[in-house]
Each structure stands twice: as structure tokens, then as C-alpha cells.
Amino acid sequence: MRITQKIIFDDFKRDINRNRSQMAGIQSDLSSGKRVRIPSQDPISFQRGRILEEDIRKQQQYQNNISTGLRQARLAQEALDETIDNLIEIKRILTHGATDTSREKVRESMAQEIGGIRDTIVMTLNSSYGDRYLFAGTNSSVEPMVFDETAPGGVAGNSNATAPRVQAGDQIFLDISVTGTELRDTSAGDLFAVIGEIEQALLDSDREALGELLGDISEVIDHTANAASRLGNNINRLEFMYEQFESKNIVLKSNVSELTDTDFAKAFSDMQRTQIAFEAAMAVHTQMIHNTLLDYL
Amino acid sequence: MRTLFEISKTGLQSAERSLSVTANNIINADTPGYSRQRVDKEPVGQPLRGLHAGLGVNITTITRLRNELVDVQLGQKRQEMGYMQEKIKLFEQLETAVASDSGGDLDVHIGRLFDAFSELSNDPQDFSVRNNLVGEASQLAEKMADMKRGLDLVSDSTRQSVINNTDQINSLLADLASLNKSITVSEAMSRPDHASLDIQVRKMEELAELVDFERMTAKNGSLEIRIGGVQVLHQDTYRKIIPHNDDVAKTFDLRLENGTRVSANGGKLAAAIDVYEQEVPVMNQRLNLIAETLVSGFNALHSSGFGLNDDESRDFFDPDFTMAHNMRVNQDILDNHSNIAASSAAGEAGNGEIAAAIANLRNASILNGRKPVDYAVDLISSPGAGLSQLRVASESRESEIRMLEVQQEREAGVNVDEELSMMIQYQNAYQGAARVMASAQQMYDTLLSLVR
Secondary structure: OOOOHHHHHHHHHHHHHHHHHHHHHHHHHHHHOEOOOOHHHOHHHHHHHHHHHHHHHHHHHHHHHHHHHHHHHHHHHHHHHHHHHHHHHHHHHHHHHHOOOOOHHHHHHHHHHHHHHHHHHHHHHOOEEOOEEOOOOOOOOOOOEEEOOOOHHHEEEOOOOOOOEEEEEOOEEEEOOOOHHHHHEEOOEEHHHHHHHHHHHHHHOOHHHHHHHHHHHHHHHHHHHHHHHHHHHHHHHHHHHHHHHHHHHHHHHHHHHHHHEOOHHHHHHHHHHHHHHHHHHHHHHHHHOOOOHHHHO | OHHHHHHHHHHHHHHHHHHHHHHHHHHOOOOOOOOOEEEEEEEEEEEEOOEEEEEEEEEEEEEEOOOHHHHHHHHHHHHHHHHHHHHHHHHHHHHHHHOOOOOOOHHHHHHHHHHHHHHHHHOOOOHHHHHHHHHHHHHHHHHHHHHHHHHHHHHHHHHHHHHHHHHHHHHHHHHHHHHHHHHHHHHHOOOOOHHHHHHHHHHHHHHHHHOOOEEEEOOOOOEEEEEOOEEEEEOOEEOOEEEEEEOOOOEEEEEEOOOOEOOOOOHHHHHHHHHHHHHHHHHHHHHHHHHHHHHHHHHHHHOOOEOOOOOOOOOOEOOOOOOOOOOOEOHHHHHOHHHOOOEOOOOOOOOOHHHHHHHHHHHOOOEOOEOHHHHHHHHHHHHHHHHHHHHHHHHHHHHHHHHHHHHHHHHHOOOHHHHHHHHHHHHHHHHHHHHHHHHHHHHHHHHHHHHO
């Protein structure tokens, strides 16, 4: 078999080129830390990786939604807790006022005190997150509670019946507050109307009415506490879902990593193997080129 | 006595000729297309005074060693290889136009716009969220236009490549035609023109990479070439191929000057035409489908919603521009971000129902039964998928070509060591012949000194 110099040199050039391109590939795998950077390196892994990354992006957005929701819901919960405390204070005053021993003068000052507490409740329920009023439903650009002599209890409502909500997952929406409308609509009648009646009864020193109102204020407190606990439930759910997404993300991220990241152990051993082949090719070729008659003539 | 001079003269001549052939072999050892040559000799003799005496040596022919069959096989493989290599080159350009390793690809931009809408649904009154959303939407539109520009560039360079390839084919055909002339002339004088034949081999190699063709060699040595069944080279005339291009319909029509249609079935030319007529337009179509679907999908929901300030119905993207290169956010929204309709009811600032509905489009199979981001990922990785298959195929084709090349090289290639040893051999032969001549000279001198 005739082997010409051209065959030897061409084979050498081919092999050395292949080795070099392999080494360059491994080098950039190692230095970038990624095995699949562009689709042609591994189209299937690239596509799967990118689709998983979209899932991660979506979940992280849900987590963002949950965080925003939680900030608002916690503020709303705090406001509800304060309101409950205030309502309990009203009940305490009412209980005092309903007893025989209280005199008219005292009842009058009690009425004033209750008027003050009502104002505090209005202020609390007008609390906002940024530009958004928490208890206004989705009509959140305006204060939900406005003083108005003609309205029941002297407080008009701007809230609508749709609670603000956040998307916490595909098809999962959770309310992050209670609407002012719902909060006021107790089984004993309008919340502020009840407070107004108590105030009036104290001014009138109407003991019979005061006794009846004791039941009403208890119902109002129950109603508010109910709303607060429902909101608390949602807060718990949001927190739980956040954690769930967190652990799902870890799984997804490790999937992406498996698909597209460099396996360092493998890359290093490949590098060594290719390097040995490369060096061997160099060494044997430098030996080979001396094997010619030219040197002996 | 005179025969001694004759014999040694033929010896000197043949050694010199042989040495020149060997020298030519050594010098051309690395010349592409060169085939090694060998000197064929025969003894010369004639009856002389009852004996048959040798009268030296005669060079009969100089043979060119080459396996034509391997050349034909190689031509076929080279044509397939040329097709794949050109496609690889163009697919690489396509991949660069649509995908990057930085992560800022179309899929990410689409995903981020959905994120922005989801964020808006949490807090429809927050202007920083609205500003960010408009920013993301504009970036997406810019990205689409950018990809479209990238695809157009590839289309242009492919078009240029078709034209260049035809130019090259034409100039190769012209070269082959003039080679045909000198080959037939020397063939007629039964003195084969080896140099022209070697150049012909090289030109044919180049032609094989460019296009699929049939070859026939006539008795007089002239080469005939047909491309797609149409004769383009006959004797010393060739026919030019002219590419007629319609850049709007994205078609190429190859015709001879007399109007005969030529179809290119392989090689770089066919690859470039394929990419120009098929791959790039399909990518463009798919990109436009994304633009169109996003514009109409977003607008259908958005126009049913309400902004912060009034109860007017507005589109999110400008409905007059639904192509990848011109899609843009509605000017009303660019001018006033409160016009983004997040709410499903007029006057409800805290209502994010529409924003949430738009964000939910990311889960809807609205693009050929696929989700928008999945479809975008599929689009940007389609050149890469083709590329990785082509690379595998071209690698195996490359080693097939290498095997055939080695086969040909064994037959036609020059082994310098072999030639060097022959050089010494011819040198010795020359020295021997010269020695004979010197001896004859001495004999004459001796004879002449007797006379003196």
C-alpha cells in the first residue's frame, strides 16, 4: 500500500483540528459553566431548558404577586384587629352605660367618647397601601369611609362589593382584603348605624334601648372578627403557597441545570483525554516528519 | 563502434527524461489535482551481422496514474458535502439572527411582558408597574423588529450567495471549455496533455462542490457536462447560467441565455436556493404569526377593559401594525400610561381583572396549539435543530470523502521518498551511460593514436 506524504500530513492536520475544536468546545463549556448555550449545541435540551425557565419565570411572578398581596393583606389585617379592639371598647362603654348607676351626665360623656372611637374606626378603615385604599374593594382610588350627616351612622361608603385579589397560581385568585361594604353589612344592620344608635341612646339615656344594643354590638364584633379570620386564612394560604413555589423552583432550577449546565467532572476528564490525544499526535508527527530519504541524501 | 555512442546516447537521454519526470513529481507533490507520472521504456534493437543486437533504450510514453472511477465517486460525495456545508453556513447565520447565549431572546421578552401584566393585576394603581409594563412591551416590539431585520440580512446574504455560486459555476465552465480545447488538440497528436488533465480534475472538484452534474468524456478526450439534464459544456463551448431573482416572492429561476430552464439539485447552489426560498420565508412567517397573534390576543382583551381615567375602549398594540417588523404599542398608551386597561369595570381603579386575563394568555394554546413562549422557543431553536443534524451528517460524509481521497492519493499521489530513490536510480543510470560513452571515446583515441 502506498502511503504518500500528503496522506500523512492531511491526516495529521485533520486529527489535530478535530482535537483542537474538541478542546475549544470543552474549554468554553468549562469557562461559561454551560454546556448548552445556543440551540445547535443540543436542540432538545435547549428547548426543554427554555420552557422550564418560562415555568420558573411564571412561578417567580406568582411569588411576586403573593408578596405584594401579603403586604396589603397584613396591613388590612392589622387595621381589622384595631377595629375589633375599638368595637370591644365601645361594648365596654355600652355595658357601663346600660347599668342603672350611670347618670345622665356620665352617659353624655360616654356618647362623646363613642363618637371619638367611631372617628378612629373610620380613620383605620381608610388606611391605604400606596395609592390604594385597602377597604374600598376595587374602587380603591377613593376613601371608602366618608363623614356624611345624611348617611346611616353619619358615615357614607364608597366601597364596592368586589374585594381586591392577587393571582397566586394558574387559575388561583385570593382576596387580599375585605370590602368596606361587606364589613359594614352586619346582621345587626350597618356597622356605623349601630354605633350611631348607641351614641344616640346614650345621649337620650334610654336604658331599654342600650340593653338591646348590647346584643347588636356583640353581633358587630363577631361579624368583624369573622372577616378578620377569613383574611387571616388567606394570609396563611398565601404564605404556604409561597413556600410551595419556593421548593418547586428549586426542583425546576436543578432540572434546567441538569439539561444545560456543564458536568464539570466529565468535562475535566474529557479535557484530559483530548489533551493526551493532542499531545500524542504532536509528538508522533514531529517524529514522523524526520522519516524521509531527504535527510540521508 | 558507432553503436556504442548511439546506445549510450539513448541511455543519457532516457535517464535525463526520467529524471525530469521524477523532478516534476517531487515539485508537484503538494499541487492539488496533480497525478504522478511514470516513464515507460522499451529496449531498442536490430539484427546486425547475423546477431540481434541491442541499440539502447527508447521512452514510449509518459503515463499519468489516476483512478477515474474514484473521481466520479468523489464528485458525488463532494456535491452532497457542498450542499450540507453551505446549509450549515447559512443555518449558523440564521441561528445567530434568532438566538443568543445571553438569554435576551424572544421567549424571555414575551415571558417578561406577561409578568408585567401579572404584576399590574396585583396593583393596578401603581404607576411604576405601568411604566415598566410599557417598557417591556416596547422592548418586545423592538426585539421582534430586530429579529426580522436579522432574518432579512440572512435572506440578502443567501441571495448574494446564489448569485456568487452561479458566477463561480460559469467561470469554471469557461475554464473547462478552454481546457477541453487543449486536451483534444494534444489527444489528436496522441501526446496527452497531462497538465491540462490535472487542472481539469481540480476544476471538476470545485464544480462538484457547487452543483450536481453529469459528466461524459468523448473519444477525443473532451468533457461534456450536464446540469439537471441540460447540456452546459460541449467541446470548447459552454453555456452561461443566469440567475433570475424575484426578491418579493423569494424565488430564483436559473436559465440559460436561450431561455432553457436549469434546475440545480445539489451542491452549494441548491443549498443556498433552498434556504432562500424555503427556510428564511418560513421563519419569517412564523415570526409574523407570533406578532399577529399577540397583537390580536392582547387587543381583544385590552379593548374590553378600562383605563384609570375614562371608559374609552382602547387597543394595547396598534391594530394597524400586526407584522413582526412594525408591531408597536398603541400611541394612546405610550402617551398616557393610565390608559392601560387593567380593569374590567369603568372607574374601578383597584380592579386588575383584565390585566390578569392578559397575563393568563401565557397559558393559552393560541399559537398553532402551543403556548406563546413555547412557540417562540421552538422558533428560535429551529435553525439550531437543523444545524445539529447537518453537522452530524456532514461529519460522516466528511470521513467518506476522506476515505475516497486516500484511495485516490494511493493511486495518484506522489511519495517523495519513492521519487527520491528513483532519482538516485536515474542518476546512476546517467552515470553508467556517460561511462560507456567515455570508454567508447577512449577506444577511438587508442585507435587514432595508431594512425598517428
